[in-house]
Amino acid sequence: MHRRILAPGALAAASLLLAIPASAASSAPGAPGIGDPYYPAYGNGGYDVSHYDLRLRYQPATDRLEGTTTLLARTTEDLSRFNLDFLLDVSEVRVNGAKASFTTSGEHELEITPKTPLAKGTAVTVVVRYSGVPSTKEAYGFNAWLRTPDGGVAAGEPEGAWWWFPSNDHPLDKATFDVSVQVPDGHQAISNGTLQSTSSRAGWTRYNWRSNKPQTTYLATLAVGRFDVTTGTSESGIPVINAYSKDLGDSDGAARASVERTGEVADWLTEYFGPYPYNALGGYVPNTPQVGYALETQTRPFYSPRQFANGSNVSVVVHELAHQWYGDEVSVEHWKDIWINEGFARYAQWLWSEHEGEGTTQEIADYVYASRPADDPFWTVKPGDPGPENQFHISVYDRGALAVQALRNEIGDAAFFAILKGWPTEYAHGNASVGDFQRYAEEVSGQPLAGLFDTWLFQPVKPAAPAARSASIAAVPGVPEQPKSWKKIAATNDVHEH
Secondary structure (H helix, E strand, C coil): CCCCCCCHHHHHHHHHHHHCCHHHHHCEECCCCCCCCCCCCCCCCCEEEEEEEEEEEEECCCCEEEEEEEEEEEECCCEEEEEEECCCEEEEEEECCEECEEEEECCCEEEEECCCCECCCCEEEEEEEEEECHHHCCECCECCEEEECCEEEECCCCCCHHHCCCECCCCCCCEEEEEEEEEECCCEEECCCEEEEEEEECCEEEEEEEEEEEECHHHCCEEEECEEEEEEECCCCCEEEEEEECCCHHHHHHHHHHHCCHHHHHHHHHHHHCCCCCCCEEEEECCCCCCCCEECCCCCCEECHHHHCCCCCHHHHHHHHHCCCECCCEEECCHHHCHHHHHHHHHHHHHHHHHCCCCCHHHHHHHHHHHCCCCCHHHHCCCCCCCHHHCCCHHHHHHHHHHHHHHHHHHCHHHHHHHHHHHHHHCCCEEECHHHHHHHHHHHHCCCCHHHHHHHHHCCCCCCHHHHHHCCCCCCCCCCCCCCCHHHHHCCCCCCCC
């Protein structure tokens, strides 16, 4: 028998250790990334946000933004420290009411150390006070904040939140939002969801917006400027709010002729995708000629005026509204799963072409396949895992939609349209991967589909003629006539230019 004798100091230290909660003793910093293979530093580990409350004040003349963001979250592990993704200048952070220390690291990390460690499963309220000029902040060599002659716009993918609110910036962490923005009288603040109220005082007007369904951070949007705002209701009863910059110039008419059909298009899409998943609809077109993309910001897509430079373009409205189901209601698990967003939004444009009598989905699929020779680099991009450098490559859109048509031809219309409508319900307000989609398609169709998915989504070569014929693609040799809708569809090729 051996006895270990402890000195008095050691006894005191041992007593102190016993007094420390096990969770505190075992706590560790949360990961500075959520685990996305394309963007390892995006998002954060250790907690899950349920709600964001943003209270902002923005001065268009100087692009100065002041804000207080409150995050309601719950820890998923014992935390001694955790990160938020953010770029503006922070003056104070509180965690559960107590002041917390903070610093910055990397390109866009705000590191927060609470006064006491946080045990796993703890409800956490984080308050961040900050200010800054978003247009002066860069990360990874770019700035996602869009300055306009009369204000600014936050609309970017895969990142955009860093320039206006601290967040866990990855699609895996969805939350509800309240966005309250004070702007000088004569300006409007446009955001997602429903406009709860407005109030004016001392030359400033406050707009209070609410998104009551889970929303990813990159789909949160803010636009401040001088807008002409139109309101209405879709035939199905969803309130519609659209906004157009007052200085769109010659693009104004074409923009309105397109975006004002939002309610009609959304109602039409319910025939294919099921009930519209939110309580608000709309779109906005700020004066941002410096970019050409559109973005499916939840309930109220952003459209660059360049989308309407050559006339009306309802096809781009179809694309962004299709994302409300494919991309917004069901979001990617990781950014490599982008095909679930873009392949199906593009296919919705093909369905619209058929609806308009300007080319069937089959005719467009045949044209896409036949018009690209085997040595075209288009075929080297794998829509099912394109890589971060090709996340928004045209192949993800066109080859992605071609894969959707191949799936339809393989399993038949009954199973295909059941999948198209059932998928948003299966993963409603959650996240899913390409693998999840394949498993769901096999479950609904009762067919093994690994070979088809591999051929059309994961092989960096053009599917050979036998594979195409077996999927009823380009059964007739030669390049078919270009579908009438093709130029309109192709005009949206830069919708997610990044």
